[in-house]
Amino acid sequence: MPGFLLRRLGQALVTILGVVTLIFFVQRLTGDPTYLLVPETATQADIAALRHQLGFDRPLPVQYLDFLGELARFDLGQSVVQRVPVTTIIASRLPYTLMLAAGALIVACGIGVPIGILLAIFRNSPAAKAAAGFVLAAQSMPTFWSGILMILVFSVLLGWLPPSSTGDLSNLVMPSFALGLLSMATFARITRSALLDELSKDYVRTARSRGVRSGRLLIRHLARNASIPVITVAALEISNLLAGAVIVETVFAWPGLGQVTVQAILARDFMIVQGVVLLGAFVTVLLNLLSDLLYSLVDPRIVLEGAR
Amino acid sequence: MSVAAANPVPRRKSRGLWRWWPVGIIALVVLVAIFAPWLAPYDPNQQNLLGRLKPPGTVSRSFHYWLGSDELGRDLLSRVIHGARISLIVAFASVILSGVVGTTLGMIAGYRRGWVEIAVMRIVDVFLSIPAILLAIITVAVLGPGIVNVIMVLALTRWPRYARIAYSQTLSVANMPYVRLSALMGAGAPRVLFRHVLPNIVGAVSVVATLEFGLMILFEAGLSFLGLGVQPPTASWGAMLSTGRNYVATAWWVATLPGACLFVLVLAVNLTGDAVRDRLDPRHR
Numbered sequence: 001m002p003g004f005l006l007r008r009l010g011q012a013l014v015t016i017l018g019v020v021t022l023i024f025f026v027q028r029l030t031g032d033p034t035y036l037l038v039p040e041t042a043t044q045a046d047i048a049a050l051r052h053q054l055g056f057d058r059p060l061p062v063q064y065l066d067f068l069g070e071l072a073r074f075d076l077g078q079s080v081v082q083r084v085p086v087t088t089i090i091a092s093r094l095p096y097t098l099m100l101a102a103g104a105l106i107v108a109c110g111i112g113v114p115i116g117i118l119l120a121i122f123r124n125s126p127a128a129k130a131a132a133g134f135v136l137a138a139q140s141m142p143t144f145w146s147g148i149l150m151i152l153v154f155s156v157l158l159g160w161l162p163p164s165s166t167g168d169l170s171n172l173v174m175p176s177f178a179l180g181l182l183s184m185a186t187f188a189r190i191t192r193s194a195l196l197d198e199l200s201k202d203y204v205r206t207a208r209s210r211g212v213r214s215g216r217l218l219i220r221h222l223a224r225n226a227s228i229p230v231i232t233v234a235a236l237e238i239s240n241l242l243a244g245a246v247i248v249e250t251v252f253a254w255p256g257l258g259q260v261t262v263q264a265i266l267a268r269d270f271m272i273v274q275g276v277v278l279l280g281a282f283v284t285v286l287l288n289l290l291s292d293l294l295y296s297l298v299d300p301r302i303v304l305e306g307a308r
Numbered sequence: 309m310s311v312a313a314a315n316p317v318p319r320r321k322s323r324g325l326w327r328w329w330p331v332g333i334i335a336l337v338v339l340v341a342i343f344a345p346w347l348a349p350y351d352p353n354q355q356n357l358l359g360r361l362k363p364p365g366t367v368s369r370s371f372h373y374w375l376g377s378d379e380l381g382r383d384l385l386s387r388v389i390h391g392a393r394i395s396l397i398v399a400f401a402s403v404i405l406s407g408v409v410g411t412t413l414g415m416i417a418g419y420r421r422g423w424v425e426i427a428v429m430r431i432v433d434v435f436l437s438i439p440a441i442l443l444a445i446i447t448v449a450v451l452g453p454g455i456v457n458v459i460m461v462l463a464l465t466r467w468p469r470y471a472r473i474a475y476s477q478t479l480s481v482a483n484m485p486y487v488r489l490s491a492l493m494g495a496g497a498p499r500v501l502f503r504h505v506l507p508n509i510v511g512a513v514s515v516v517a518t519l520e521f522g523l524m525i526l527f528e529a530g531l532s533f534l535g536l537g538v539q540p541p542t543a544s545w546g547a548m549l550s551t552g553r554n555y556v557a558t559a560w561w562v563a564t565l566p567g568a569c570l571f572v573l574v575l576a577v578n579l580t581g582d583a584v585r586d587r588l589d590p591r592h593r
Binding site: 139288 | 438445446
């Protein structure tokens with residue numbers, strides 16, 4: 001186990017290094033990143049001054065090592081527009097995005113898993129067919145459209161829920177649903193296929209022939225075995241939810257990281273964009289790692305590559 | 309591949325023509341996109357400031373707004389028709405670009421092995437570990453918005469998907485006796501890959517491509533919604549949704565109608581993708 005852990009940690013570190021390198025190169029796609037940081041009205045002298053101040057006139061390898069060094073100290077640079085460290089801005093907005101992602105995860109699991117069970121166990125019932133259609137529709141629905149439709153129905157027509165901004169929990173309901181519905185489809189599919197896999201196994205037939213009733217079979221035997229892929233997917237879905245939050249936050253004017261990113265792009269405040277993307281990538285790598293570890297913890301039968 | 313023959317799939321009951329509706333929808337949208345200038349009743353960018361935000365069916369000056377008008381009095385029907393062009397052009401171009409690049413790199417990695425394999429597949433891992441929408445956003449932030457940049461960005465973001473599937477498929481195909489024989493008889497890597505490997509993996513790749521197509525339509529709309537995609541006044545469904553959001557309370561049609569087009573098209577593409585997968589991949593049945 002420790003051997004596997006170390007190996008996997010090493011892999012994650014290599015991936016993070018790769019991500020940082022990729023972002024470094026993306027930043028220089030147009031040649032000189034200084035232009036990303038100046039307002040369109042800046043003079044050539046302003047640009048040259050900023051280029052020198054930020055060190056973009058040094059050789060590339062030096063810049064690269066410097067970039068790595070700053071990241072290693074958790075320094076994401078400074079917002080050029082607001083003159084505040086990017087980490088401060090991220091720290092002030094992160095709780096909102098986490099709240100939204102948590103709400104969406106509850107929606108996704110809370111609807112997706114029962115639908116998956118329905119799809120697997122009552123395969124041919126009319127309810128299952130309707131649910132399958134619902135899953136497919138949710139998967140094809142752009143989050144910004146479902147968000148707008150929800151605002152239209154629940155805020156404008158019915159007046160049940162506030163259309164945007166923050167306040168109490170009622171403000172979180174619609175964004176969570178808009179964001180969660182897409183992941184809901186993933187959860188439903190995984191739950192369904194995991195259950196179908198388990199249902200075809202011998203122990204299920206044995207239990208049935210011994211007269212174990214379906215409900216008990218589901219809870220005592222199937223749930224535990226089928227939960228493994230579902231848990232792994234949950235870890236991966238969280239990173240999708242965080243990324244999807246960018247659009248949903250814009251729809252509902254939710255003051256999280258997504259909103260700050262979009263505003264930063266429009267204000268040409270590249271350091272914030274870069275900070276958020278780096279954070280998103282780190283979180284994704286960590287969640288991947290976590291998902292692998294969970295896999296081995298939930299199911300002791302699984303012998304992982306590199307484990308002794 | 310011979311897998312399907314070795315493991316025969318039971319024939320399905322004959323199904324009615326109506327089962328083909330997703331393909332019909334896609335064909336319809338493609339036709340509308342091709343003939344947009346002739347189908348659209350008005351110029352999509354022609355403004356009529358006296359007829360702003362008119363509900364569907366309104367007649368204002370020389371305009372007859374079948375689907376209503378937007379905040380500048382432009383005909384929504386004409387804009388929706390022209391928006392289909394942007395969606396399809398971006399989706400087609402980015403799928404083809406990322407598909408060609410990804411498949412080629414994946415095949416080379418799977419055939420050449422060694423350091424090429426390690427390098428390509430590590431890069432694939434890195435790309436896939438950044439959430440695609442975030443990678444697209446930061447790249448657009450650097451390159452600037454616009455239709456060509458959106459296509460480049462989507463291709464840059466999505467090629468690893470194809471590389472991964474082409475790689476794993478090539479690994480198994482490259483070991484087949486006739487492929488090895490061909491190499492043994494002196495065929496170079498390009499000939500082996502394009503004559504023998506590619507025809508065998510094209511099915512798996514096209515399953516990915518169909519599913520990616522729907523995703524690319526959503527990505528384009530998402531980027532345009534954030535103001536990072538196609539720039540105004542060009543009609544894009546995502547951009548129309550974005551402005552329509554400001555008028556949800558007073559003019560519901562501006563946001564809902566382009567969104568409905570987007571939803572129906574993506575649903576049709578996803579259904580077709582599922583059907584293609586069922587056909588080509590017997591394991592999925």
